[in-house]
Amino acid sequence: MRSLPPLNALIAFEAVARTGSVASAAEKLFVTSGAISRQLKTLDEFFETNLFEKQGRGLALTPTGAAYFQRISIHVDGIRQATRHVQGDELRPVVRLHSHTTFATRWLIPRLSRFQVTHPRIDVRLTTSSEWNDSIDCDAAVRLGGGHWPGYEAMPLVANVLVAVCSPQLIQKSRPIDEVWLAGQTLLEVTSRPDDWNRWCEAAGFAPGTMARKRTFESSTLAYEAAQQGLGVVVAQEILVADELATERLIAPFDVRVDQGTETYYLVVPTGRRHRAGLRELRDALSAPQGIQATPGAS
Template identity: 30%
Template sequence: MRIPPVKSIVAFECVARTKSVGRASEELGLTASAVSHQIANLESIVGQALFFRQGRGLALTPTGEQYLRDVTGALAELNRATERASSQAEVDILRVHSSPSFGLMWLLPRLESFQADNGDIQLNLSCSYEDISFTSGYYDIDIRYGYAHWRDLQVKTLRNEFIAPLASPEYLARHPIHSPADLLAQRLVFSETPLVQWQQWFARFGVSSEHKAFDFSFDRSYMSLETAALGIGVALESMLLASVHLRRGTLIPVFDHTYGVEVGAHHIVCPSQNADLPRVQRFLDWIDRELKSTSGNRAGA
């Protein structure tokens, strides 16, 4: 039986993810020579090189890429087996990582709904701006933002997401807006995040915005949405992320649904072996139900 030491596989996964022996040694709390020794030990067992030098870092060889895919599932199963053995309660743990705006604006307000339907699942939610690695087996799914470009992962894109101008009812009462061109005289909130920016939106509806200055600028959607909800200006943002504000009436679409631009911006990704887990499938089914229940939040609907 040729089973490598777990510490060698862990070192391999860490170097593959960080592309550096130095960074892997810092993360693992080992010396660089100890990490290199573990990699050399693993390569001697496999019988082939797993890495090659690329610039100042390391890259996986074709054998290394295949080996990483294969051991990912094994590490995940070891992690889950240990978790089950150490658990004192019959509770399944679902670990979700999310982009911060989606986690804060969409998931967090709905956790009670998830628990009501899935009381036997403990949902652990982490948020950061980075795409996480699945090779350690810790996370079940990741909810990512942007254009879908991930290889070797199953991707479920959340549909019916629209980008549209949003403002508070109080702001619109003080500043009546009847056409896209009227927005040029308003306080506009600029957000770096949406896949459709103000300049693109104006061009789509035949308005020249070349010289328009923005009163506020943020690098996160939740900041621009909160600013608009405070009645300070008009934000061009995702109605999916704004769904709680729309339901409460703290934000409303400035125009009817024809002025919303559909995007495929949020994606649930996971390795294929995770997609078959009952807790993951139940989470995906719950998200589908929640999206259907709020599908009327399209602009002007």
């Protein structure tokens, strides 16, 4: 009878599949990313097949890896629950929450901080990634889209409005802020959001093809920071640069705001987990008036 796979490698595999990131798994397990990678290699050698494959700069489960994760995740979670029982923590609800990285750092985490103060017994365990992966196992997630995902209940969190922003240092009072001015600036783009500039320019009545100087960043966080440092102009999601706009670290030189309607961020919950302990309190907190700017009529 074939032996069990190395348990350290199994735990590393489950953590990477659950968080969607080697770095995040390393942080959760208090080891280095190199140690996680070595454990994944050990597991691949044990099974004589690859459980992950490269996807861009990250990893994605292969069909074999996804099937294996689906089978073992319930058992690993069972071990966690049994451990909490032995430790006397079985009555503390645990909510596993996943989010896009930029949305988490700029909108979600401050609200989770307040939530933990008012609900100290609910253990919210947040993981992040730059893109959604269907293999992510969580009780709730923040997803960007139209609000309709089979098997999930979706609640809109914010109004998704696009606005062009830049550092105040790019503005010269002697020069009009118009299409000619914009054509002379460097446009900051985000790899995962290739259509933002076209959408904004269409609303502004500008021709994006006349703007030749561009810089591309792999995340919105980097692009927003570059804009603050005066490297160019970026089309930002207004809700994610609200603090910078309020303190004038960024300004909106054009009075053009593009409302994306129902294409926004949602808190989604698998229908089979809607009654999980702690979820109702979390949903209520994130939908509170001081926490959101909801899109009217979205569902």
